[in-house]
Structure formats: C-alpha cells, structure tokens
Amino acid sequence: MDDVLLLSRIQFALTIMFHYLFPPLSIGLGAIMVLMEGIYLRTGDLVYHNMTRFWSRVFAVNFAVGVATGIVMEFEFGSNWARYSRYVGDVFGSALAAEGIFAFFLESGFLAVLVFGWDRVGKRMHFFATLMVALGSIFSAVWIVVANSWMHTPAGYEVQSVVNPDGAVVTRAVINDFWAMVFNPSSVNRLVHVVLGAFLQGAFFVMSIAAYYVLGGRHLDFAKRSFTVAIVFGGISSVAIALSGHEQGRAVAHNQPAKLAAMEGHFKSGPATLYALGLPDAEHQRVNFGLGIPGGLSFMVHNDFGKSLPGLDRFDPADRPPDKLLPVIFTSYHMMAGIGTLLMLLSLVGLFFRWRGTLFERRWLLRAFVVAVFGPFICNQCGWVAAEVGRQPFIVYPEVTWQDDETPTMNTHGTRPGMRTEHGLSSQHAVGPRQVVQSIVMFSLVYLLLFIVWVHVLNDKIQHGPDPLEPPPSTTSPTGLLQAATANKPAGGESLTRADDSVAIDGGA
Amino acid sequence: MDPVALEPSSLQITWFVLVGVLMAGYAILDGFDLGVGILHLLARDDTERRIFMNSIGPLWDGNEVWLVVFGGALFAAFPKAYAAAFSGFYTGAMALLCALIFRGVSMEFRSKRPWRWWRGAWDLSFCVASTGVSFLFGVVVGDCMQGLPLGPEGDLTQPLTLVDLLLGPAGAPLRGYPLMTGLFAVSTFAMHGSIYLYMKTEGALQARIRRWMWIAYFVFLAIYLIVSGCTVAAFPAATEKFHDYPLLWAVPLLNVLAILNISRAMYSGRPFGAFLSSACVIAAFTFLFGVALFPNLLVSTEDPAYSLTVMNAASTDKTLGIMLVVAGLGLPFVLTYTATIYWVFRGKVQIGGFSY
Numbered sequence: 109m110d111d112v113l114l115l116s117r118i119q120f121a122l123t124i125m126f127h128y129l130f131p132p133l134s135i136g137l138g139a140i141m142v143l144m145e146g147i148y149l150r151t152g153d154l155v156y157h158n159m160t161r162f163w164s165r166v167f168a169v170n171f172a173v174g175v176a177t178g179i180v181m182e183f184e185f186g187s188n189w190a191r192y193s194r195y196v197g198d199v200f201g202s203a204l205a206a207e208g209i210f211a212f213f214l215e216s217g218f219l220a221v222l223v224f225g226w227d228r229v230g231k232r233m234h235f236f237a238t239l240m241v242a243l244g245s246i247f248s249a250v251w252i253v254v255a256n257s258w259m260h261t262p263a264g265y266e267v268q269s270v271v272n273p274d275g276a277v278v279t280r281a282v283i284n285d286f287w288a289m290v291f292n293p294s295s296v297n298r299l300v301h302v303v304l305g306a307f308l309q310g311a312f313f314v315m316s317i318a319a320y321y322v323l324g325g326r327h328l329d330f331a332k333r334s335f336t337v338a339i340v341f342g343g344i345s346s347v348a349i350a351l352s353g354h355e356q357g358r359a360v361a362h363n364q365p366a367k368l369a370a371m372e373g374h375f376k377s378g379p380a381t382l383y384a385l386g387l388p389d390a391e392h393q394r395v396n397f398g399l400g401i402p403g404g405l406s407f408m409v410h411n412d413f414g415k416s417l418p419g420l421d422r423f424d425p426a427d428r429p430p431d432k433l434l435p436v437i438f439t440s441y442h443m444m445a446g447i448g449t450l451l452m453l454l455s456l457v458g459l460f461f462r463w464r465g466t467l468f469e470r471r472w473l474l475r476a477f478v479v480a481v482f483g484p485f486i487c488n489q490c491g492w493v494a495a496e497v498g499r500q501p502f503i504v505y506p507e508v509t510w511q512d513d514e515t516p517t518m519n520t521h522g523t524r525p526g527m528r529t530e531h532g533l534s535s536q537h538a539v540g541p542r543q544v545v546q547s548i549v550m551f552s553l554v555y556l557l558l559f560i561v562w563v564h565v566l567n568d569k570i571q572h573g574p575d576p577l578e579p580p581p582s583t584t585s586p587t588g589l590l591q592a593a594t595a596n597k598p599a600g601g602e603s604l605t606r607a608d609d610s611v612a613i614d615g616g617a
Numbered sequence: 618m619d620p621v622a623l624e625p626s627s628l629q630i631t632w633f634v635l636v637g638v639l640m641a642g643y644a645i646l647d648g649f650d651l652g653v654g655i656l657h658l659l660a661r662d663d664t665e666r667r668i669f670m671n672s673i674g675p676l677w678d679g680n681e682v683w684l685v686v687f688g689g690a691l692f693a694a695f696p697k698a699y700a701a702a703f704s705g706f707y708t709g710a711m712a713l714l715c716a717l718i719f720r721g722v723s724m725e726f727r728s729k730r731p732w733r734w735w736r737g738a739w740d741l742s743f744c745v746a747s748t749g750v751s752f753l754f755g756v757v758v759g760d761c762m763q764g765l766p767l768g769p770e771g772d773l774t775q776p777l778t779l780v781d782l783l784l785g786p787a788g789a790p791l792r793g794y795p796l797m798t799g800l801f802a803v804s805t806f807a808m809h810g811s812i813y814l815y816m817k818t819e820g821a822l823q824a825r826i827r828r829w830m831w832i833a834y835f836v837f838l839a840i841y842l843i844v845s846g847c848t849v850a851a852f853p854a855a856t857e858k859f860h861d862y863p864l865l866w867a868v869p870l871l872n873v874l875a876i877l878n879i880s881r882a883m884y885s886g887r888p889f890g891a892f893l894s895s896a897c898v899i900a901a902f903t904f905l906f907g908v909a910l911f912p913n914l915l916v917s918t919e920d921p922a923y924s925l926t927v928m929n930a931a932s933t934d935k936t937l938g939i940m941l942v943v944a945g946l947g948l949p950f951v952l953t954y955t956a957t958i959y960w961v962f963r964g965k966v967q968i969g970g971f972s973y
Binding site: 168176177179180183187191193196197198200201207208212214218220221223224228229240268273274276278280283284534535537538543550561565568 | 697699711714
C-alpha cells in the first residue's frame with residue numbers, strides 16, 4: 109500500500125506541477141492581450157495591434173502545452189485515485205463537467221480565431237475572440253478551483269452509504285446543496301488568489317521580455333509600451349494579491365487550523381510568531397534559524413498579538429500533516445510569501461520610476477525585471493505545494509468545529525469525516541507499483557522533452573521579436589482575396605506558427 | 618442506505634444517452650483530425666504536409682475538448698464506471714495520454730524550425746501518435762464489449778496486461794477481438810479523414826487523395842464485414858436486444874445505406890455528402906455499441922452481479938439533474954460557436970502568414 113501511495117503522490121505532484129507552469133501564464137497573458145487589443149481598438153494605434161499579435165503567438169505555444177498536459181490530470185483521478193473518484197464523483201465530477209462545457213469549448217474555439225483568424229474576421233470580431241479566450245481561461249480556473257476548494261472545505265453535501273454486491277459497505281459524498289458546494293467557505297478566497305497569481309505571471313512575463321529588448325536597444329517602441337501595459341496591470345495585481353493572501357491566511361486559520369500551524373511551524377498552542385525565515389524542527393518542536401515577529405501571526409488572524417492560536421500539539425498526530433513534511437510546507441509557504449512581497453516591492457518601484465519617466469534609463473532595474481519572471485513561477489508552484497501538502501493526511505478534509513475561539517476539533521468520526529489520502533487510491537489489484545513507476549518514467553521523459561522544446565521555441569520567438577509595423581490585414585473572403593493579400597508578404601513571415609522557410613524546404617517523404 | 622434500483626431512472630437513461638452523444642461527437646470530430654494524422658506521411662513534400670496540418674489547425678483543439686468533456690461527464694454521471702475504466706485500462710490510458718500529447722504538440726512545434734530533421738521528426742510523431750490514439754480507442758471499445766475482470770468493489774481483480782488489453786482478458790468470448798476493433802477504428806478514421814482532406818484540397822494533391830480515399834474505403838469495408846460477423850457470432854446478448862425491440866433494426870440498416878452512400882457520393886463528386894455519410898456511420902457504430910452494452914457500462918467477466926450498470930454506477934438523481942441544467946445552459950453556446958468557427962475556417966486550405 110505504502111509503495112503505491114507514495115508513487116501515486118509523486119506521479120500526481122510531477123504531472124500537476126509541470127502542468128501548472130502553463131495555465132497561469134495563459135490566464136495572465138490572455139488578460140494582457142485583451143488590454144492591448146482593447147487599446148488598439150480604441151486608439152487605432154498600430155503598435156498595439158503589433159503587440160497583441162506578438163504576444164498571441166507566445167500564448168498559442170504556451171496554450172498547446174497546457175492543453176496537452178491538462179488532459180493527463182483528468183485521466184489520473186480515475187487511474188490512480190479510483191476510490192477517491194467514487195467517493196467524490198457526485199460532487200467533484202459536476203464541477204469538472206461544468207469546466208469542460210463552460211470553459212474549454214469557449215477557450216479552444218475562439219483560440220482558433222485569435223491565432224489563425226487575423227485575416228479572416230473583422231477587428232471587432234477578433235477582439236471579441238481574444239476576450240472570449242481570456243474569459244474561457246479564467247472560467248476554467250473557476251471550476252477547477254471550486255472543485256479543489258471543496259476538498260479543503262467541503263460543504264453542501266452529505267455522506268451516503270452504498271452496499272457493494274458482496275455486502276461490503278462503502279461511503280460516498282453526495283450533493284445536497286449545489287450552490288453551497290460551489291461557494292464553499294474557501295472557494296472565493298482561493299479563486300481570487302489563484303487568478304491574481306496568474307495575472308502576475310502574465311505581467312512579469314511580458315515585463316521580462318520587454319525589459320530584455322530595452323536593455324538590448326531593440327524594438328524600443330514595442331517594448332516600452334508592452335512594459336507599461338504590463339506594469340500597470342502587474343502593479344495592481346501585486347498589491348491585490350497581498351491583500352487577498354492576508355484574507356486567505358485568516359480563512360485558513362478558521363477552516364484548517366492544523367494547516368496554518370504547519371505552515372508557520374507553530375508547534376505549541378499560544379501566541380504565534382510570524383516568521384520571515386526559519387526551518388521547523390519537529391523532533392525538538394521548534395523553528396531553527398527563526399527570524400520573525402513574536403505574536404505576529406496572532407495579530408494577523410485576530411488583530412491581537414497576545415491571542416493564543418492552536419498549535420500542532422492540539423491535534424492528534426494522525427490528523428495533522430506528518431512531521432517529515434513540515435519543512436516542505438513551511439518552506440514552500442514562506443518562499444511564496446517572501447518572493448511575492450519582493451515582487452510587489454519591485455513592481456511598485458518600477459511603477460514609481462515609470463511615472464517619473466526615468467524607468468527605461470535605469471538599467472539595474474530593468475535587469476531585475478528580466479530575472480523577476482521566475483518569481484511568479486516559483487510563487488505559484490510553492491503556493492499550491494503549501495496548500496495541498498498542508499491538507500495532508502486528508503484528500504478530503506474532515507469537518508472542523510470550534511468549541512470556543514481557541515479550541516478546534518477535527519471531526520474525523522463525525523457525519524462528515526472526510527477521506528484520508530491513503531483511502532483514495534485505486535485498488536492494489538488493479539494498479540500495482542510497477543505500472544505507476546512505468547508511468548512516472550514515461551511522464552518524466554516526455555515532459556523533459558516538452559520542456560526543452562518549449563524553451564527552445566520560446567527563445568526563438570523572443571530572439572525573432574515582433575514584426576515590423578505594417579497595416580493590419582484586411583478581411584477577405586477565405587477563398588478569394590486571401591492569396592492576393594498574402595502574396596506581397598514574406599512567406600510565413602509573421603505567424604506564430606511562422607514557417608521559417610522563405611526558402612521552401614522539403615520535409616522528405 | 619438506499620438499495621440499488623432494478624430499473625434505470627429516466628435521468629440515468631438520459632445521461633447514458635448524453636455520454637454516448639459526447640463519445641459520438643468526439644469520434645466524428647476528432648475522427649477526421651486523427652484520420653489526417655494517419656495519412657500524414659503519405660504527403661510528399663513540406664508544402665503538402667503543411668496543407669494537411671493546416672486543414673485541421675484551427676479545429677483539432679476544439680475537437681479534442683469533446684474527449685475532455687466526455688471524460689468529465691462520465692466522471693460526474695457514472696463515477697464508478699469512470700474509476701473502473703481509467704484504473705482498469707491503466708497501461709492503455711497512459712499510452713493514450715502519451716499519444717495525445719505528441720499529437721497536439723507535433724503540430725505546434727513542427728513549423729517553428731526549418732530544419733529537415735526537425736520537421737521529419739515531428740511529422741513522424743504526428744502520424745504515429747494519431748494512429749496510436751485511433752487504435753487505442755478501438756481497442757478499448759473492443760475490450761468493453763468483451764468485459765473486464767471486475768470485482769465486487771468495481772475495480773479490476775488483477776491488472777490488465779498489455780496482452781490482455783490487446784486480445785481481451787482470459788476467458789473472454791473472442792480473444793483478439795479488441796485487436797480487430799482497433800484496426801477497424803484506424804481504417805474508419807483514415808477513410809473519414811481522407812474525405813475531409815479531399816474537401817480541403819485542390820488540384821493534383823486532391824486527385825491523389827481521391828485514390829487514398831478509395832483504398833481506405835475498401836479496407837474499411839473489409840474490416841467492417843469481419844468485425845460485424847465476429848460481433849454477431851461472439852456476442853449473442855448484443856443481438857438479443859434486436860428481438861425485443863425490432864425498431865432497433867433501423868439503425869444497422871441505415872448504417873449500411875450510409876456506408877453505400879459514401880461511395881455513391883464520392884463517385885458522383887459530392888465529397889460533403891460523403892463526409893456527412895461517414896459521420897453518420899461513426900454515429901451509428903457508437904449507437905450500436907451503446908445498445909450492445911445497455912444497461913451495462915462495464916461488463917464483469919467474473920460475475921454478472923459485479924457488472925457496472927447505469928443503475929449502480931450512477932451519481933444521485935439530484936446531481937444528474939443539476940448536470941442536465943448545466944448541459945442545457947452550456948450546449949447551445951457550444952454549438953453556436955463551434956458552428957461559427959467551422960464557418961470562419963470554411964473553404965480550401967490556403968497557406969498564409971498565420972499558418973502552421
């Protein structure tokens with residue numbers, strides 16, 4: 109059992125973390141493209157048209173890898189977590205189905221117009237397509253975060269017993285209130301945080317490439333305007349995400365107190381320290397190398413430095429994250445919060461100098477922005493690691509009740525006991541350790557290849573840069589004027605998708 | 618503790634039909650994409666291969682969403698069947714994922730570099746992945762007809778090895794049947810894809826595609842006759858339903874007419890008519906597959922009592938009702954913009970500045 113459990117968790121972590129490199133960038137870039145194309149539609153300034161075109165190519169490559177790695181996730185719930193799927197299908201499945209119907213069709217349908225339709229539809233229709241792609245990508249975040257939040261703070265359901273043909277009784281969660289399930293106590297908070305994290309990802313991605321161009325003295329007009337759109341968008345998002353993170357911390361304190369204690373290394377109940385640095389040491393029940401504000405966490409949660417917060421000692425060791433995972437939870441949470449704060453400061457400094465008009469002369473600052481693109485990637489990954497590892501040892505969290513505001517109880521034997529992660533696995537008879545190992549090896553190799561190719565193609569796009577300014581292609585009938593319209597352009601000279609072959613190349617049969 | 622009902626509720630039947638519709642929609646729409654991929658290496662030079670990829674370029678992604686939604690709907694409506702199928706077909710599912718990944722990224726990455734080896738490698742990966750996806754879908758359908766060694770909990774009692782996957786589990790009515798249905802799926806999609814390519818191309822390339830289409834058609838016809846014969850001989854339970862509901866005979870009869878109409882329409886130069894007919898043929902196969910299974914979703918070879926049916930594998934009627942509302946709200950939109958996208962990208966393939 110342990111083998112398959114550990115292997116299945118490694119497999120899930122590998123595939124979900126790799127997948128999650130891409131969707132946040134799609135969401136963020138999508139929103140920024142809507143801004144850029146909206147400015148173009150308003151002002152008619154061709155630079156903004158050019159900007160939308162360039163970023164849409166980057167978007168398309170990113171989107172393709174996101175889709176390819178996303179299907180894996182949908183298969184894995186059933187393949188490795190069959191018991192979990194049976195338990196939550198009634199609840200979780202409907203969110204997943206809604207995601208497909210409302211989000212994926214919207215995204216993938218209009219993506220075709222966004223990428224391939226520049227010369228096939230009018231500019232208003234094209235803007236509409238960009239808007240729909242951006243909305244679709246946010247919708248997909250909505251439904252998957254709702255489903256995931258339900259696993260953290262389940263609501264709107266009851267537990268039902270089912271008798272199997274051999275007489276054994278198993279339980280499953282069934283919906284009794286759809287809207288209570290959708291708006292479970294943590295969905296809105298977490299959704300806002302996730303989407304803002306994605307916005308930051310998009311903004312810092314654009315700023316990084318734009319700053320790189322400015323430093324090299326290339327595509328200056330394009331780069332400076334892209335940077336400006338992105339820093340306004342990113343600056344607002346970075347402040348908003350800090351506020352949302354604060355809200356989120358308070359919500360976790362109430363909904364999952366054991367998780368908060370694990371995130372902050374709060375071993376003994378009492379006033380809790382807010383750490384900036386440190387490493388929890390479970391054996392000695394303390395945080396080594398700790399640097400923080402005593403009582404700071406209590407203040408964050410209750411506006412009172414002296415207020416006691418339940419520590420890990422308040423929970424049965426079987427009901428809280430295992431000791432050996434504490435450093436993972438603590439570190440990932442603090443990396444997210446620390447790097448997130450630095451990103452906020454950086455974007456505020458950038459906004460200040462942009463306002464003063466001297467940003468593009470400050471090369472040190474531009475260099476910082478080039479490197480800062482890694483920040484949101486790290487934050488987004490670490491945030492999810494802290495959230496999901498912090499939920500352990502449960503895959504669906506049990507009901508938490510409070511006797512008074514210092515004494516929480518995990519009702520693991522109540523009517524809503526949740527589900528332990530080990531009980532969510534597929535049957536050992538159906539899926540053995542060997543199959544899981546093979547799949548991990550396969551995914552590692554395939555994803556490594558994909559990653560190398562993605563970086564290579566992305567680098568190629570960045571080095572190539574935007575196209576020289578030219579009037580936007582006129583709308584033509586698909587069979588008629590298109591040839592004439594493309595005849596006076598260099599072959600494949602401006603597509604995502606550009607076929608770098610001004611010289612025809614024989615693919616070889 | 619609710620006992621499992623003996624008769625399916627109307628919501629359960631509705632969702633059985635809807636899951637079938639999603640499956641048929643996927644097979645029809647992604648079917649021609651996969652068919653184009655299967656034929657891809659027959660294209661002679663870079664220009665032809667770009668025409669092939671661009672014929673499906675704007676569409677394949679939306680078509681693949683039908684599979685994602687099929688999976689989501691199966692998960693939501695029949696969680697036990699979803700769990701049993703995906704854990705049971707573990708090796709097959711992982712291979713399928715691998716193939717789907719390569720199918721998608723091959724198109725995206727191929728055009729990014731002009732190097733001959735680069736494009737050649739992605740061409741090969743595109744063709745192998747498309748063929749693999751088609752074959753594996755056919756194999757899984759064959760395995761579902763044969764049944765799986767399901768235990769009382771709704772899980773397999775032993776892992777399905779690669780040999781079992783391809784030939785059917787030991788003790789199955791007809792060993793080797795999934796292999797046949799796998800090849801059948803490849804030939805069906807190749808035919809479907811060649812008709813699609815015929816519509817999207819012109820000139821000498823189109824004339825060559827016409828030849829492939831006829832070859833694909835006759836290969837399809839031969840395998841169709843073999844698979845049909847084997848199905849009738851090996852799965853008497855599937856045909857019994859036709860005695861109980863004689864009206865069902867309409868479907869296989871119409872199916873034969875549609876198959877014949879493919880050749881008639883192609884012969885008289887109406888490729889769109891042929892395409893619609895081959896879409897109907899795929900829909901009919903899905904329907905017959907559904908009739909053969911109903912009310913089962915997955916048949917247990919261990920004990921009929923362990924089979925997963927629309928009654929014992931379904932979510933609650935409340936959830937099925939909520940999802941019906943979701944589908945009712947979403948589907949009109951989906952159909953509207955799917956139609957819009959197909960309209961925007963109608964006509965022959967033109968390699969332009971925005972192409973792959």
